[in-house]
Amino acid sequence: MNDSSPKDPNYEARVRESFARQGLMATLGASLIRVAPGQVEIALFPSAAVSQQHGYVHAGALASIADSAAGYAALTLMPPGAGVLTAEFKINLMAPGLGERMTARGQVIKAGRTLTLAQAEVFALNDGSEKQIALLTATLMAVAGREGVKD
Amino acid sequence: MNDSSPKDPNYEARVRESFARQGLMATLGASLIRVAPGQVEIALFPSAAVSQQHGYVHAGALASIADSAAGYAALTLMPPGAGVLTAEFKINLMAPGLGERMTARGQVIKAGRTLTLAQAEVFALNDGSEKQIALLTATLMAVAGREGVKD
Amino acid sequence: MNDSSPKDPNYEARVRESFARQGLMATLGASLIRVAPGQVEIALFPSAAVSQQHGYVHAGALASIADSAAGYAALTLMPPGAGVLTAEFKINLMAPGLGERMTARGQVIKAGRTLTLAQAEVFALNDGSEKQIALLTATLMAVAGREGVKD
Amino acid sequence: MNDSSPKDPNYEARVRESFARQGLMATLGASLIRVAPGQVEIALFPSAAVSQQHGYVHAGALASIADSAAGYAALTLMPPGAGVLTAEFKINLMAPGLGERMTARGQVIKAGRTLTLAQAEVFALNDGSEKQIALLTATLMAVAGREGVKD
Numbered sequence: 304m305n306d307s308s309p310k311d312p313n314y315e316a317r318v319r320e321s322f323a324r325q326g327l328m329a330t331l332g333a334s335l336i337r338v339a340p341g342q343v344e345i346a347l348f349p350s351a352a353v354s355q356q357h358g359y360v361h362a363g364a365l366a367s368i369a370d371s372a373a374g375y376a377a378l379t380l381m382p383p384g385a386g387v388l389t390a391e392f393k394i395n396l397m398a399p400g401l402g403e404r405m406t407a408r409g410q411v412i413k414a415g416r417t418l419t420l421a422q423a424e425v426f427a428l429n430d431g432s433e434k435q436i437a438l439l440t441a442t443l444m445a446v447a448g449r450e451g452v453k454d
Numbered sequence: 455m456n457d458s459s460p461k462d463p464n465y466e467a468r469v470r471e472s473f474a475r476q477g478l479m480a481t482l483g484a485s486l487i488r489v490a491p492g493q494v495e496i497a498l499f500p501s502a503a504v505s506q507q508h509g510y511v512h513a514g515a516l517a518s519i520a521d522s523a524a525g526y527a528a529l530t531l532m533p534p535g536a537g538v539l540t541a542e543f544k545i546n547l548m549a550p551g552l553g554e555r556m557t558a559r560g561q562v563i564k565a566g567r568t569l570t571l572a573q574a575e576v577f578a579l580n581d582g583s584e585k586q587i588a589l590l591t592a593t594l595m596a597v598a599g600r601e602g603v604k605d
Numbered sequence: 606m607n608d609s610s611p612k613d614p615n616y617e618a619r620v621r622e623s624f625a626r627q628g629l630m631a632t633l634g635a636s637l638i639r640v641a642p643g644q645v646e647i648a649l650f651p652s653a654a655v656s657q658q659h660g661y662v663h664a665g666a667l668a669s670i671a672d673s674a675a676g677y678a679a680l681t682l683m684p685p686g687a688g689v690l691t692a693e694f695k696i697n698l699m700a701p702g703l704g705e706r707m708t709a710r711g712q713v714i715k716a717g718r719t720l721t722l723a724q725a726e727v728f729a730l731n732d733g734s735e736k737q738i739a740l741l742t743a744t745l746m747a748v749a750g751r752e753g754v755k756d
Numbered sequence: 757m758n759d760s761s762p763k764d765p766n767y768e769a770r771v772r773e774s775f776a777r778q779g780l781m782a783t784l785g786a787s788l789i790r791v792a793p794g795q796v797e798i799a800l801f802p803s804a805a806v807s808q809q810h811g812y813v814h815a816g817a818l819a820s821i822a823d824s825a826a827g828y829a830a831l832t833l834m835p836p837g838a839g840v841l842t843a844e845f846k847i848n849l850m851a852p853g854l855g856e857r858m859t860a861r862g863q864v865i866k867a868g869r870t871l872t873l874a875q876a877e878v879f880a881l882n883d884g885s886e887k888q889i890a891l892l893t894a895t896l897m898a899v900a901g902r903e904g905v906k907d
Contacts, residue, residue: 326503356476357602361518363518364518367513397868412891452508544695589714659904663780691849698842
């Protein structure tokens with residue numbers, strides 16, 4: 304389903320530099336694991352600092368890495384100069400955020416000129432095996448020519 | 455629309471204690487402003503620590519306070535002993551997260567025995583006036599008798 | 606919250622003519638009740654023809670009138686010549702679609718140049734009183750200059 | 757990801773009988789194409805009777821078949837006696853509903869005791885090739901012991 308030809312040969316550096324400017328990712332302790340055309344992977348290590356009241360990873364922390372993974376997957380396919388903004392996302396939480404590592408894998412479903420549909424699956428790692436715990440679908444908007452909105 | 459009679463007279467302390475256990479809220483610097491039957495308000499002060507790449511508040515940070523506001527609004531109406539979990543939420547982002555303060559106001563739309571529908575509106579304060587920048591709708595689940603899941 | 610000044614003085618006739626072209630509304634037996642700036646109301650009379658397996662109105666039929674109500678609420682605020690398309694919607698179903706009449710009331714939350722956020726509340730009428738049974742939030746896109754896409 | 761062992765050996769007849777009671781499916785002219793554990797496929801033939809104002813298949817008609825496909829995919833994995841209800845769904849529309857046939861393919865992502873997460877992809881057939889035009893994710897609820905709510 305991917306329209307997976309990057310219009311910007313520099314897409315990986317572009318995503319890495321943009322990710323480095325997302326203060327929230329540093330605050331959560333999230334790291335950018337993988338960047339490929341139409342696909343981005345972000346990992347988060349569970350701790351009390353990202354928990355909700357029962358000790359699970361907070362839905363908002365899972366949504367944060369999943370939104371960034373989906374958004375950057377979209378950015379890999381956008382032309383140079385465009386900025387990416389999230390118009391909306393929905394996340395379904397299927398199991399508690401418990402485990403040694405949470406990984407959000409974003410991928411583009413349909414890249415359009417203005418709107419891109421992407422999804423991110425979130426997996427929890429326990430004892431060496433991964434289980435899907437959340438599914439996010441997002442509408443990303445390509446913005447051109449707005450001051451301060453690039454990448 | 456609210457089924458606004460708390461089944462637990464202790465609802466406010468219950469929400470405040472639960473909020474204090476959400477490590478993510480402390481990490482983001484969010485504070486619990488107001489607790490009323492079916493309504494909860496949470497505020498966040500923008501800074502680089504919660505930003506995305508263009509300097510706006512990250513959609514994930516807005517979603518985090520909105521999810522907690524909606525979830526705790528639901529918890530105010532749940533019977534003693536029940537725990538609240540987010541089954542899903544959707545957030546629409548209407549304007550950039552820019553301003554002096556972000557406030558998420560959660561309220562219950564329909565409280566059910568198992569599922570509660572709640573929404574949270576997020577407002578940005580600029581020069582003394584507030585503008586709505588996001589709208590979240592969430593399905594919250596009341597969980598009873600699961601170890602470690604209370605409030 | 607509405608940006609409620611119509612840019613097209615002819616907005617009501619425009620919505621009524623467009624609604625008349627929606628074959629699905631006729632097939633479902635839905636009628637356009639009210640058109641105002643940023644607000645549109647559509648009614649549906651329950652029958653076996655729009656039911657799901659338990660005899661309730663099908664979630665898809667409720668979504669159809671709610672999507673049209675939200676979409677036409679958005680169209681009332683769009684400039685002449687623009688066409689409206691649904692980019693996405695989410696609907697939460699809070700109670701069964703049972704009653705004498707289902708009414709979807711759409712209203713614009715935020716009208717933008719390209720994207721408009723609107724919601725529709727669906728109410729069931731029983732014995733003279735209405736109860737909310739569903740809530741839809743939708744992202745509508747204004748499309749200009751695409752052949753065949755007008756109003 | 758599927759928890760794909762049917763708890764009811766009679767799952768296919770159960771889905772077919774339930775589908776036959778959905779008056780809306782007959783009204784739209786939709787047909788049940790395939791039933792397998794955790795997977796259900798429904799087709800719809802475009803016509804003026806299911807159109808929106810530009811002649812495309814109405815988002816509500818696409819949502820109707822996608823919701824039924826996701827809901828029945830969930831029902832294939834539910835124990836005998838349970839009824840399935842849609843708690844919420846979101847649909848993203850990626851391209852106009854234009855073509856010779858629309859096919860919604862539903863599949864379970866995670867089957868739970870109370871809540872099941874399912875998705876449905878909708879494809880348009882044109883000149884012998886299919887293109888994805890919509891993606892729905894739904895939360896389905898298993899209901900037991902409520903009068904009139906079975907299958």
